[in-house]
Every structure is written in structure tokens, then in C-alpha cells.
Amino acid sequence: MMLLWPRAAKRLAMVLASIALVGVAATAAAQGGRMVPNVEIPWNRYYDYAELLDIMGRLEAAYPQFVRLEDLGRTYEGRTMRVLVLTNKATGKDRDKVGMWVDGNVHGNEVQGAEAALYLAWWLLEKYDTNPRARVLLDRRVFYVLPSQNPDGRDYWFSSPNTAHSSRSSKKPKDDDRDGLFDEDGYDDLNGDREITQMRKRVPLGTGTHRVNRDDSRILERVTGDQLGDYVMLGNEGIDNDGDGRINEDAPGFYDMNRNWPSDWQPQHIQWGAGAYPLSHPETRAIAMYLLDHPNIAAVQSFHNSGGMILTGPGSETVIYPADDVRVYDEIGADGEDILPFYRHLIIWKDLYTTHGAFTWAYEGLGIFTFSNELWSRDQYYNAPGGASGDRQAAFADHVLLDDIRVAWEPVDHPLYGEVEVGGYKREHGRVAPSFMIEEMLHRNAMFCVMHAAEIADIEAEPLRVEALGGDVWRVRAAFRNTQTMPTRSALSGDGKIGVPDRVSIRGDHVEVVAGGRVGDRWRDERIDLTDDHPNPIRLEYGVPSRGRVEVAWIVQGSGRVVVSYEADKADGVEIGGALR
Numbered sequence: 274m275m276l277l278w279p280r281a282a283k284r285l286a287m288v289l290a291s292i293a294l295v296g297v298a299a300t301a302a303a304q305g306g307r308m309v310p311n312v313e314i315p316w317n318r319y320y321d322y323a324e325l326l327d328i329m330g331r332l333e334a335a336y337p338q339f340v341r342l343e344d345l346g347r348t349y350e351g352r353t354m355r356v357l358v359l360t361n362k363a364t365g366k367d368r369d370k371v372g373m374w375v376d377g378n379v380h381g382n383e384v385q386g387a388e389a390a391l392y393l394a395w396w397l398l399e400k401y402d403t404n405p406r407a408r409v410l411l412d413r414r415v416f417y418v419l420p421s422q423n424p425d426g427r428d429y430w431f432s433s434p435n436t437a438h439s440s441r442s443s444k445k446p447k448d449d450d451r452d453g454l455f456d457e458d459g460y461d462d463l464n465g466d467r468e469i470t471q472m473r474k475r476v477p478l479g480t481g482t483h484r485v486n487r488d489d490s491r492i493l494e495r496v497t498g499d500q501l502g503d504y505v506m507l508g509n510e511g512i513d514n515d516g517d518g519r520i521n522e523d524a525p526g527f528y529d530m531n532r533n534w535p536s537d538w539q540p541q542h543i544q545w546g547a548g549a550y551p552l553s554h555p556e557t558r559a560i561a562m563y564l565l566d567h568p569n570i571a572a573v574q575s576f577h578n579s580g581g582m583i584l585t586g587p588g589s590e591t592v593i594y595p596a597d598d599v600r601v602y603d604e605i606g607a608d609g610e611d612i613l614p615f616y617r618h619l620i621i622w623k624d625l626y627t628t629h630g631a632f633t634w635a636y637e638g639l640g641i642f643t644f645s646n647e648l649w650s651r652d653q654y655y656n657a658p659g660g661a662s663g664d665r666q667a668a669f670a671d672h673v674l675l676d677d678i679r680v681a682w683e684p685v686d687h688p689l690y691g692e693v694e695v696g697g698y699k700r701e702h703g704r705v706a707p708s709f710m711i712e713e714m715l716h717r718n719a720m721f722c723v724m725h726a727a728e729i730a731d732i733e734a735e736p737l738r739v740e741a742l743g744g745d746v747w748r749v750r751a752a753f754r755n756t757q758t759m760p761t762r763s764a765l766s767g768d769g770k771i772g773v774p775d776r777v778s779i780r781g782d783h784v785e786v787v788a789g790g791r792v793g794d795r796w797r798d799e800r801i802d803l804t805d806d807h808p809n810p811i812r813l814e815y816g817v818p819s820r821g822r823v824e825v826a827w828i829v830q831g832s833g834r835v836v837v838s839y840e841a842d843k844a845d846g847v848e849i850g851g852a853l854r
Contacts, residue, residue, distance in 0.1 A: 346559025381426015386576030442526030581650025640766030761816030
């Protein structure tokens with residue numbers, strides 16, 4: 274069975290699926306004419322880590338035939354890193370199926386990645402009985418879903434005063450300012466509203482760098498030319514806690530799990546947040562060991578925020594991807610742009626910035642096709658690609674958000690600056706979607722995962738061709754086609770001999786294999802590129818390419834029936850039989 278619809282209708286089907294009303298992404302349990310989900314989860318809010326674990330437990334309790342919870346390790350602060358193993362147990366064990374890894378929230382403040390990962394699991398389970406694509410995926414595939422890579426940073430972002438950008442790290446103490454103290458000078462909530470906003474101070478007219486916008490008193494604008502300013506901006510709320518003349522220079526943490534992977538890892542003085550050595554953090558090490566222990570994983574999706582991006586590596590221009598793999602990335606990325614309005618498929622180093630030690634390691638180290646989506650684009654606020662004018666943004670804040678995204682400026686006494694004003698945007702603005710737009714964001718990104726998983730290689734066997742060579746000697750030819758976009762092995766895996774190559778073998782009760790190899794010349798298919806080692810099984814380092822075909826042949830001696838098997842770590846196996854006659 275093919276996992277994907279006919280290619281000609283693919284883009285239209287994806288768009289229609291992605292714009293479907295997400296409110297009906299539920300089991301067809303009719304109650305009073307309504308579509309009621311088996312597990313009711315409000316997707317218009319964000320959840321702390323205990324709530325995430327509760328949701329995972331509810332899914333396991335409601336769908337024991339599909340869900341198993343597994344702990345892969347513990348964080349620096351001792352929180353459990355819990356994975357949803359998601360597949361139809363009646364159709365086989367998870368390790369016997371080709372899988373997809375999905376995670377989110379690698380950075381503590383990038384909270385909606387966890388909800389996106391959980392939404393995918395919820396949608397597949399709720400739609401199993403009513404959606405053929407969900408049924409095929411759960412019957413034939415396995416999903417390993419880790420909602421939060423960084424529950425320590427996540428909980429700190431929720432529970433403590435923060436900005437939209439703080440609490441990115443985990444909580445391992447670090448002496449950021451090298452004064453012998455650890456995490457002693459972080460943000461200070463001066464007005465006690467549990468938000469870290471901005472500080473500004475009024476100064477004599479003409480000596481400031483900013484002035485109040487004449488049309489909207491809530492907005493400060495930088496002065497230019499001969500304009501006169503009467504305010505200076507003093508940064509985020511805070512005081513000089515350690516008396517070194519600087520403010521907020523040693524906040525809790527810091528290490529960056531998305532700079533700690535082995536791929537192109539660079540030390541701290543080159544790549545901030547890199548850690549002492551690759552996989553030195555307990556969270557990255559636990560994930561890496563899990564992926565290494567599951568060679569059946571053929572696709573990886575990691576959810577970040579923000580900016581509306583479908584990111585693929587490399588992170589540095591010094592890393593080169595094979596052209597065949599780039600074509601796969603480009604095709605899936607282009608389909609993703611159809612599913613996700615205002616998102617762009619970008620190459621990290623070329624279109625964003627250079628990174629070292631990123632989770633591109635899943636591809637660069639393990640050969641698994643890997644995407645990282647930066648969830649949420651503020652352009653979606655205004656329906657304006659490329660952003661909106663200040664006036665349009667202000668109108669949106671007033672008429673749609675009803676200005677529920679800002680803290681009004683209020684005076685407070687500061688030990689260094691005297692009287693200042695504190696106010697500005699709340700943490701749940703800018704990087705995260707507002708409540709009424711969360712579910713659409715989650716649904717569209719989940720459907721990108723569904724599309725990506727559906728493009729995992731799917732092998733079909735052609736009928737065996739048997740040719741008598743005289744006496745009891747035969748030539749047996751076997752051909753295999755891949756109907757999907759992703760190859761059975763990435764070109765990078767083939768080039769670097771990463772993992773176990775695909776294997777094609779022949780067996781029969783009364784058959785001896787004399788020679789074997791690939792059929793490499795389509796015009797002279799009697800020629801065999803003999804293997805240099807044992808001819809059975811034939812090892813295929815590059816597997817079957819994207820929507821491609823591979824043919825092998827053996828010279829055998831004997832009689833009776835033969836069976837040819839194709840085995841692959843990242844594609845379902847297939848067998849075809851025939852008789853020597």
C-alpha cells in the first residue's frame with residue numbers, strides 16, 4: 274500500500290487538508306450533531322511540564338493499543354524526559370517498523386514546540402478510525418514523540434518573571450561574567466507583575482535618544498536628524514545585584530542544547546552555548562543514545578520558535594550536502610510552504626546565520642532527513658508577508674488583541690537610575706502565537722509532519738526474471754522500486770557508509786549462489802557488476818533512490834523455488850518468490 278496520494282493531486286490535497294477546520298480534528302463520536310474528541314485537550318493555551326506529562330498519560334490511558342510511554346533520561350534538574358511511542362501494536366512491534374522522531378522545546382522559551390509535537394500524536398490517535406492516512410501511518414509506522422527537550426527551561430519560563438527571549442537555556446549554573454559567582458545577576462521584576470519588560474527614563478528634552486510617538490503614546494520611537502528626544506532606554510528590568518557596574522549580565526544558566534551536538538561542534542569561544550564537549554549535557558546525550566539505539570528512525574522533525582521557517586542544514590558553509598539529498602529536502606520543503614502560509618524553506622547558514630553543533634547532526638551524523646520548523650510568524654497577525662507598518666501593528670493590537678499584549682508604563686524607584694518607568698510587551702507576545710491562533714499553528718505543522726512521514730521510502734518488488742544458462746545454472750534478476758520522495762538511504766549515508774546498508778538476499782532449499790551483484794547498465798542487462806565480497810546478501814550502500822529503481826542479479830546453481838528478500842533499516846522489507854524453470 275502506498276503511503277501517499279497520487280503525485281499529481283498531492284499539492285492540492287495537502288492544501289485542502291491543512292486549511293480544514295481544526296476544530297473537527299476529532300473522533301467521529303457524534304453527540305448532538307457535534308464532533309467530540311475522545312480526549313478533550315484545549316489547544317488554545319500553553320502547558321507547563323507537569324501538564325504535558327498529564328496529557329501524555331491521558332493519551333496512553335485512552336489509547337493503550339497505540340501508546341506506550343518511555344523515559345529516555347533525566348534533565349539537569351532531574352525531570353523525566355518522557356517519550357510517546359506511537360503505533361498500532363496489533364500490526365507489529367515499534368522497532369520492527371520504520372519510524373519518525375518528533376520533538377520540541379529545545380529552548381526553554383520556545384514553548385509551543387511541545388504543543389505541536391503533542392498535537393501530532395493527538396491528531397493521529399483521534400483520526401485513526403476516520404482518516405485513512407492516519408490509519409496507514411499508525412499501522413505501518415512508529416512515531417517517537419518527545420514534546421520537550423528542555424523541561425527545566427520550560428518550567429522556569431512559566432514559573433518565574435521572564436521576557437519572550439529569556440530562559441532559553443537549561444538551568445545548570447554558569448558564571449557568565451567570570452566573577453567567581455554563579456547566576457547572581459539576573460532579571461529583577463521591579464513592579465511585581467511577573468513580567469520582565471523594559472525600563473525607560475525621562476531626561477531633559479533634547480538629551481534623549483527616544484521620544485513618544487505623537488499618534489500613540491504607548492510607543493517610543495528613536496529620534497533622527499533634528500528631532501528632540503526626552504527618553505533614554507535602559508534595557509530589561511533589573512538592578513546591579515553584584516555591584517560590578519553591569520545589570521542582568523549573569524542570568525540563570527547557560528548552555529544551549531542546540532549547540533551541543535557532535536556535528537561541526539565548536540568550542541565555547543567560537544560557538545556560544547556549546548558546552549564542554551559534544552553531548553556533554555544530559556538532555557542531548559540521552560536523545561543521541563536513543564536515536565543511535567533506534568536505527569529504524571528514517572525522519573526527524575524538531576519544533577522551535579519563531580519566524581515562520583522550515584529549516585534544513587547545513588549550519589555552516591563548510592559542510593556540504595550531496596545533491597541528491599538536497600533535491601529531497603527542496604521537494605519536501607516546497608510542499609511545506611504550501612501547507613504553512615507565511616513560512617519559508619530556508620538553509621540555516623545561507624539564509625539565517627551560521628551555527629555549529631546543531632541538531633542537524635541527526636542528518637549529518639546519522640543520515641536521517643531532518644527538518645526544524647520555527648513555529649509562528651508575526652506576519653500572520655497582520656496577514657502581511659514581510660511585516661506590517663507601525664500603524665497597522667498598533668491597529669491590530671487595539672482591535673484584535675485589545676492591547677492585551679502590553680504592560681502599561683508605570684513609575685518605579687531604581688537604586689541606580691532614580692525614578693524610571695517600567696512597561697512594554699509581555700513574554701507571550703512576538704515569539705508565541707496568541708491563544709486564538711494556537712490551534713491552527715499546531716494543526717498545520719502537524720500536517721507537515723504527516724506529509725514528511727508519508728514520504729518515507731516505500732519499496733515495491735517487480736516479478737523475478739529467471740533465465741536458464743544451461744544445465745542447472747540460472748540467472749535470477751530482481752528489481753525494486755521506491756514510490757516515495759525519500760530514498761531508503763540518504764546519499765550522505767552512502768557516501769560516508771553511515772549505518773547498515775540495505776541488503777538483498779536470495780534463498781532456496783536446493784540452490785547455491787555462485788555470483789551476484791547490481792545490474793548497472795540498462796542497455797546491457799545481461800551484465801552484472803559483481804560484488805567484491807560474498808554475493809549473498811548483496812549490500813546496497815545507497816539503497817533505492819527517490820522514486821527510483823534498483824536491479825540486482827545472481828548466478829545460481831540448483832533447482833526448485835527461490836525467494837528474494839529486500840531488507841532496510843529505513844524502509845519496510847519486501848519479498849518476492851519464483852521458480853527456477
